[in-house]
Amino acid sequence: MANIKEIAKLAGVSVSxxxxxxxxxxxxxxxKRTRVNETIKKLKYARNMNAVHLITGKTQNIAIxxxxxxxxxxxxxxxxxxxxxxxxxxxxxxxxxxxxxDEEREVFEMLRNREIDGIxxxxxxxxxxxxxxxxxxxxxxCCQQAGKRAFSSVYIDHAxxxxxxxxxxxxxxxxxxxxxxxxxxxxxxxxxMSEYEKVLSELGEPLREEWILDGCLDMEEGAAxxxxxxxxxxxxxxxxVTGDHVAAGLVWEARRLGISIPEELAVIGxxxxxxxxxxxxxxxxxxxxxxxxxxxxxxxxxIENPDQESVQKELDFELIKRSSV
Amino acid sequence: MANIKEIAKLAGVSVSxxxxxxxxxxxxxxxKRTRVNETIKKLKYARNMNAVHLITGKTQNIAIxxxxxxxxxxxxxxxxxxxxxxxxxxxxxxxxxxxxxDEEREVFEMLRNREIDGIxxxxxxxxxxxxxxxxxxxxxxCCQQAGKRAFSSVYIDHAxxxxxxxxxxxxxxxxxxxxxxxxxxxxxxxxxMSEYEKVLSELGEPLREEWILDGCLDMEEGAAxxxxxxxxxxxxxxxxVTGDHVAAGLVWEARRLGISIPEELAVIGxxxxxxxxxxxxxxxxxxxxxxxxxxxxxxxxxIENPDQESVQKELDFELIKRSSV
DNA sequence: TTGTAAGCGTTATCAG
DNA sequence: CTGATAACGCTTACAA
Numbered sequence: 001m002a003n004i005k006e007i008a009k010l011a012g013v014s015v016s017x018x019x020x021x022x023x024x025x026x027x028x029x030x031x032k033r034t035r036v037n038e039t040i041k042k043l044k045y046a047r048n049m050n051a052v053h054l055i056t057g058k059t060q061n062i063a064i065x066x067x068x069x070x071x072x073x074x075x076x077x078x079x080x081x082x083x084x085x086x087x088x089x090x091x092x093x094x095x096x097x098x099x100x101x102d103e104e105r106e107v108f109e110m111l112r113n114r115e116i117d118g119i120x121x122x123x124x125x126x127x128x129x130x131x132x133x134x135x136x137x138x139x140x141x142c143c144q145q146a147g148k149r150a151f152s153s154v155y156i157d158h159a160x161x162x163x164x165x166x167x168x169x170x171x172x173x174x175x176x177x178x179x180x181x182x183x184x185x186x187x188x189x190x191x192x193m194s195e196y197e198k199v200l201s202e203l204g205e206p207l208r209e210e211w212i213l214d215g216c217l218d219m220e221e222g223a224a225x226x227x228x229x230x231x232x233x234x235x236x237x238x239x240x241v242t243g244d245h246v247a248a249g250l251v252w253e254a255r256r257l258g259i260s261i262p263e264e265l266a267v268i269g270x271x272x273x274x275x276x277x278x279x280x281x282x283x284x285x286x287x288x289x290x291x292x293x294x295x296x297x298x299x300x301x302x303i304e305n306p307d308q309e310s311v312q313k314e315l316d317f318e319l320i321k322r323s324s325v
Numbered sequence: 326m327a328n329i330k331e332i333a334k335l336a337g338v339s340v341s342x343x344x345x346x347x348x349x350x351x352x353x354x355x356x357k358r359t360r361v362n363e364t365i366k367k368l369k370y371a372r373n374m375n376a377v378h379l380i381t382g383k384t385q386n387i388a389i390x391x392x393x394x395x396x397x398x399x400x401x402x403x404x405x406x407x408x409x410x411x412x413x414x415x416x417x418x419x420x421x422x423x424x425x426x427d428e429e430r431e432v433f434e435m436l437r438n439r440e441i442d443g444i445x446x447x448x449x450x451x452x453x454x455x456x457x458x459x460x461x462x463x464x465x466x467c468c469q470q471a472g473k474r475a476f477s478s479v480y481i482d483h484a485x486x487x488x489x490x491x492x493x494x495x496x497x498x499x500x501x502x503x504x505x506x507x508x509x510x511x512x513x514x515x516x517x518m519s520e521y522e523k524v525l526s527e528l529g530e531p532l533r534e535e536w537i538l539d540g541c542l543d544m545e546e547g548a549a550x551x552x553x554x555x556x557x558x559x560x561x562x563x564x565x566v567t568g569d570h571v572a573a574g575l576v577w578e579a580r581r582l583g584i585s586i587p588e589e590l591a592v593i594g595x596x597x598x599x600x601x602x603x604x605x606x607x608x609x610x611x612x613x614x615x616x617x618x619x620x621x622x623x624x625x626x627x628i629e630n631p632d633q634e635s636v637q638k639e640l641d642f643e644l645i646k647r648s649s650v
Numbered sequence: 651t652t653g654t655a656a657g658c659g660t661t662a663t664c665a666g
Numbered sequence: 667c668t669g670a671t672a673a674c675g676c677t678t679a680c681a682a
Contacts, residue, residue, distance in 0.1 A: 003659055014669040019661060027667050046437035046462075050384065051659035053375040055674050061386075061418070070404040075395040082394055082421045086428070092419045093386070096407045103411070112371035137371075219599055252603060274544055275600075278577060328675055339653045344677060352651055376675035380658050 002043040011039040022047060058117050062299060063093045065107050066122040071217065072245045072273050073288065077122050077143060080292025088300055090117075099125040099183075108134040118299045123186070135310075139302030141295045144187050145314075152302065152310040154295045156286045158191040161317045162240065165268045165284055166199045169238045172325055174266060175203055178211030178236035180225060180246060188242075211236050222249025226257060229265075238266035238325070244276030244283055251279055251324065267324040280323040287315050327368040336364040347372060383442050387624060388418045390432050391447040396542070397570045397598050398613065402447055402468060405617025413625055415442075424450040424508075433459040443624045448511070460635075464627030466620045469512050470639075477627065477635040479620045481611045483516040486642045487565065490593045490609055491524045494563045497650055499591060500528055503536030503561035505550060505571060513567075536561050547574025551582065554590075563591035563650070569601030569608055576604055576649065592649045605648040612640050 004022075008015045013032050020028045021036040039045075053059045064081060066074045078092075085092055093116060097103040104126045110116045111134055118139040121131070128146050135150035145155035162179075169177055179196065181189045193212075200207050210232055213225055222241065229235045241247035247269035254261050261267060269276050272285035294313060302308055329347075333340045338357050345353045346361040364370075378384045389406060391399045403417075410417050418441060422428040429451045435441045436459055443464040446456070453471050460475035470480035487504075494502055504521065506514045518537075525532050535557055538550055547566065554560045566572035572594035579586055586592060594601050597610035619638060627633055 004661095005659080015660085016662090016669055016671095017667090020668090023661085029667065032668090046434070048379070048659050049435075049438040049440045050375055050378040050382075051674085052661075054373070054379050054659085054676085055661045057375075057674080059375065068404075069407055070397075070400040072395075075400060078419075079393075079395040079421075082419070086421065094403075094407070094417045094419050096404075096411065109371065110374075113374040115374045219603055223603055249603060278544055278548055278574060329677095330675080340676080341653060341678080342651090345652090348677085354651065357652085373675055376658085377677080379660085379675085380677050382658080 001048075002045045003048070004045075007036065007039050007043065007045055010043070011036045053114075057114060058303075059115060060089060061091045061093055061116045062118045062120060062296075063095050063107050063110055063116045064120050064122060065095050065097060065104060065124060067097055067099045067125075069094060069096050072275075073243060073271060074122055076271070076273070076288040077292040077295075080289040080294075081120060081296045082292075084293045084296035084300070088296075090296075090300070097124070099123075101125050111137045111140075117303050120295050120299055125185075139299055139306075141299045141302070143291055143295055145191070146187065146312075148310075148312060150310055152298050152312065154291050154298060154313045154315060156291070156315050156317045158188040159195040161270075161284050161286060162192040162195045163199060164317075164319055165240050165270075166196075168268065168282070168319055168321070168325060169240075169266060170199075170203070172238075172262075172266065174238040175205055176211075176234075176236040177238045177240065178208075178213065178229075179240035180213040180216035180222075180242055182215075182217050182242055184214050192242075208234075216242065216246050218243075219245050219249035219252075222246035223253040225250050226253035226259070230257070236265075238262075238268070240268050240270075242270045244269035244271050244273040244281055247281055247283070247324075248275045248279055251281065262323070262325050269324075272320055277322075282322045282325040283320050284317050285320050286317045291315055326373075327370045328373070329370075332361065332364050332368065332370055335368070336361045378439075382439060383628075384440060385414060386416045386418055386441045387443045387445060387621075388420050388432050388435055388441045389445050389447060390420050390422060390429060390449060392422055392424045392450075394419060394421050397600075398568060398596060399447055401596070401598070401613040402617040402620075405614040405619075406445060406621045407617075409618045409621035409625070413621075415621075415625070422449070424448075426450050436463040436465075442628050445620050445624055450510075464624055464631075466624045466627070468616055468620055470516070471512065471637075473635075473637060475635055477623050477637065479616050479623065479638045479640060481616070481640050481642045483513040484520040486595075486609050486611060487517045487520045488524060489642075489644055490565050490595075491521075493593065493607070493644060493646070493650060494565075494591060495524075495528070497563075497587075497591065499563040500530055501536075501559075501561040502563045502565065503533075503538065503554075504565035505538040505541035505547075505567055507540075507542045507567055509539055517567075533559075541567065541571045544570050544574035544577075547571035548578040550575050551578035551584070555582070561590075563587075563593070565593050565595075567595045569594040569596050569598035569606055572606055572608070572649075573600045573604055576606065587648070587650050594649075597645055602647075607647045607650040608645050609642050610645050611642045616640055 004015050004018050008018045018036050021033050095107045121142040132150040140151035142153045146153050247267055269281045269283040272283045276283045298311055329340050329343050333343045343361050346358050420432045429449055446467040457475040465476040467478045471478050572592055594606045594608040597608045601608045
């Protein structure tokens with residue numbers, strides 16, 4: 001494997017000149033430039049990027065921390081990040097953690113180890129204070145609302161989005177509204193929960209624990225919800241379902257069981273995924289693709305300009321009315 | 326940022342001893358080991374992995390080449406790869422190429438550049454001969470059948486799988502069978518196409534070009550198929566659909582239009598995705614998760630043992646009968 | 651069991 | 667415009 005020294009010797013120049021050619025520096029005579037390029041081609045020389053990373057202290061790699069790869073929510077975010085990363089010549093290292101805090105710590109350690117230039121956290125089990133400890137080693141952007149922190153964040157206001165979905169249902173006369181969550185212990189769930197309680201008390205409705213359905217992450221669990229609802233002595237007339245995939249599972253099972261939607265059960269999903277569009281699901285579009293792209297842009301800024309303050313950016317959501325309400 | 330030299334000085338030992346501690350080498354006295362570990366903790370020292378990568382010539386990173394991140398087929402494969410990679414302390418660099426050959430070349434170049442220890446190709450537009458040129462720089466595993474090559478491959482026999490799906494339909498009396506493909510110019514499509522022609526001629530049925538539907542990659546395109554079928558003067562009584570997601574789109578649209586499945590149209594999907602299970606789709610399970618895991622295992626072996634020959638491994642598929650046929 | 655010193659392959663600095 | 671030479675931070679013979 002040829003190295004820069006051999007190229008220099010064969011081209012009859014110094015290693016610095018070769019390096020300059022490699023990095024498209026000005027101040028290299030056309031003659032030497034072509035001579036260097038020719039020997040590079042002749043020897044099929046390829047730079048050892050690890051040496052470059054060592055000396056420059058940068059790798060053009062960023063880590064994406066997420067619990068599961070195979071999940072629509074994260075796939076859409078990834079797509080948005082990927083588009084921007086590609087355009088700016090950054091690589092994505094996918095770190096699937098399964099919400100294991102030890103695995104998550106390893107990802108943060110990569111920042112200390114200089115293996116990556118930054119981290120985008122899509123969802124995490126690590127407390128914000130712990131995350132802040134790593135901010136001195138490099139930029140971190142979270143796709144979750146976390147208030148003013150040492151790290152940046154991009155998010156939508158889940159409380160407001162939840163309220164606007166509730167309002168849409170209430171408008172149609174619904175007062176018995178249930179909702180599903182992916183996992184109880186997440187910032188967005190806490191935001192929704194507190195908004196739920198507020199809206200219920202404004203309506204003068206009691207809070208029924210059994211109308212809050214936990215552990216709904218995929219389509220099959222969505223289908224299972226329908227059965228859980230049927231077992232209830234009194235069941236809600238409308239459901240807010242986090243994730244159009246999950247909602248699609250519920251809708252499919254409802255049709256199978258002859259429960260008409262929206263007459264017997266109104267459904268609002270979240271995320272505006274393609275499956276929701278196909279089945280005519282009313283949904284809250286929280287712009288996941290855009291959120292991913294924006295997360296990268298902010299991280300990129302922070303990498304370029306290391307002493308920039310952390311930014312918190314709220315993105316708009318949009319209620320998309322279709323036929324499930 | 327502390328480095329190994331400072332640790333050595335403060336602990337009163339040599340850098341080699343620190344290095345030995347860092348790498349859990351034997352032949353370090355307990356006393357010095359603890360002394361080193363204490364100063365590491367005190368100085369919050371973290372190794373600069375780029376220096377390690379430079380000297381060892383390895384990075385523990387592998388690239389995954391795929392056209393789109395947000396697609397069920399690739400997500401499942403990724404999940405399988407991710408599980409094994411995690412267990413073996415390898416990182417996945419996701420390279421979304423959009424089937425752009427220039428982007429794909431950049432990924433192969435990463436191998437020359439020593440940025441990665443190997444590549445798993447999930448799907449590519451680059452000709453096999455071109456891929457072989459890169460094999461001297463490091464191991465490559467493809468998840469496509471490619472015959473005996475310088476690179477390894479894991480695959481299922483698409484021709485055989487296709488035939489067994491056809492047989493299942495023929496068994497039920499179908500003779501007018503159409504099929505969808507993601508893109509015409511792929512190895513699996515070519516395999517299916519040639520098998521299709523063979524089976525038709527065995528049946529004594531003519532080949533009807535209009536029953537081969539191109540460009541079907543996602544659910545919405547699946548739904549669109551149904552409309553395309555309705556416009557046909559004579560339409561097939563059964564469809565083979567690559568991807569349960571696509572098939573689900575077709576099935577949904579069929580129900581919406583009042584076309585009963587399987588009576589008026591039988592459908593067989595591929596990949597055995599959760600959505601297929603939910604809607605009762607008969608499908609060919611081609612073990613994507615297992616394929617991903619196996620791809621990593623083979624790559625891992627090749628990394629560990631560089632002068633090992635390339636391996637080609639065929640995986641079994643399975644016809645899963647449900648209610649869409 | 652420990653330390654010295656020679657790399658690994660670049661880029662950065664500085665003098666010409 | 668060009669070239670020596672010193673980093674970058676680590677691992678690994680080799681010698682003790």
